[in-house]
Amino acid sequence: MGEVVNVLVAFAVIVFIFRWATSSNDTTERSAADTLGFRPKPVTQDMINTISNMFPDIPVDNVRYDLLRTGSVEMTTNKILERGFLDAPPPAYYALFPRETNPTPARAQPSAVTTKSIPKESLISRYHLEERIVTEKPVPEEMVGGKAIWEDSPEKREASLRERKAMMILAARQRMLSQQEKA
Numbered sequence: 001m002g003e004v005v006n007v008l009v010a011f012a013v014i015v016f017i018f019r020w021a022t023s024s025n026d027t028t029e030r031s032a033a034d035t036l037g038f039r040p041k042p043v044t045q046d047m048i049n050t051i052s053n054m055f056p057d058i059p060v061d062n063v064r065y066d067l068l069r070t071g072s073v074e075m076t077t078n079k080i081l082e083r084g085f086l087d088a089p090p091p092a093y094y095a096l097f098p099r100e101t102n103p104t105p106a107r108a109q110p111s112a113v114t115t116k117s118i119p120k121e122s123l124i125s126r127y128h129l130e131e132r133i134v135t136e137k138p139v140p141e142e143m144v145g146g147k148a149i150w151e152d153s154p155e156k157r158e159a160s161l162r163e164r165k166a167m168m169i170l171a172a173r174q175r176m177l178s179q180q181e182k183a
Helices: 002-022 032-036 045-054 060-070 073-083 130-134 154-182
Strands: none
Touching: 045 060, 045 073, 060 073, 130 154
8 A cells, every 4th residue: 555655646747747847938928829719720921912902991900810729711700790799809919929019910011012003994895895885775674683594504504695795794884985075
């Protein structure tokens, strides 16, 4: 019986010494997982910018905090779409990610490609309808939208869809031009 007690005491001393030797000397510094209460996922600035550009009214700190939790742009986007907001980060979050002194959000910083350098492409040029504008006849309203006839082959269905898109674009152009003439 006495030997069992000696073995248990020796085992406890060995465990205590092992834990003491492997623990960090600085106990004041806590890890991000201890501070936040969960293991943060890796988050890039591109992920934050993507969501901030889609939802400019959501604060950047809320976006970063949710991305740290989920690690996914899609999940954070779905949460915003379903709920309309993101939870505010707890005060411990600001110990790891202090607020910027400059209130300019990250999404407002200019990127390498600005919107001024990207030429705006019209629907007419995107769908190659330039030649149809020259010989433009009024598009009857009953041809725009409505139900399509189900075609036998995928190629015919694709051509039918392409033609319906073209009719809708041309009809929208006609309405826009008539509104501009009225004004």
